[in-house]
Amino acid sequence: MVWRALGRRFKDRINVPFSPADSEDPTEAEDAECLNDDEPDKNRYPWEDVDKARHNPRLQRKHPPGEADKYRVMAKPCPKCGKASGELAWFYFESPKWTWENLCGRAGWMTVCDACHMQVDFFLEVMS
Numbered sequence: 001m002v003w004r005a006l007g008r009r010f011k012d013r014i015n016v017p018f019s020p021a022d023s024e025d026p027t028e029a030e031d032a033e034c035l036n037d038d039e040p041d042k043n044r045y046p047w048e049d050v051d052k053a054r055h056n057p058r059l060q061r062k063h064p065p066g067e068a069d070k071y072r073v074m075a076k077p078c079p080k081c082g083k084a085s086g087e088l089a090w091f092y093f094e095s096p097k098w099t100w101e102n103l104c105g106r107a108g109w110m111t112v113c114d115a116c117h118m119q120v121d122f123f124l125e126v127m128s
């Protein structure tokens, strides 16, 4: 997944901007690209970004669980362990700031099976 690879590199660069071991082309961070929606198998978001959104109290307060009620009828159970959708973790996901600046931002409701560490469903609400 293009986003996963470039997103991480992008972040590493911010964390260690002057590392002498960083031999990457300095222009590379500008190559950040969007997820390819045509590849359903890869239509998963980087866990780093998912966890960040999930544990962002401001974002979660802005989107109370009742907002997701309209998706509950179509939510799938975990394909791996079969856990019902109602027992999965529900939270609002918002992709990182750079994805919005690159016009590939995504936000919506996500279900996660914590036992299988799997993103089960994503109900897109906003995109840039």
Ligand SMILES: [Zn+2]
Pocket: 078, 079, 080, 081, 082, 083, 113, 114, 115, 116, 117, 118
């Ligand atoms: Zn599961």
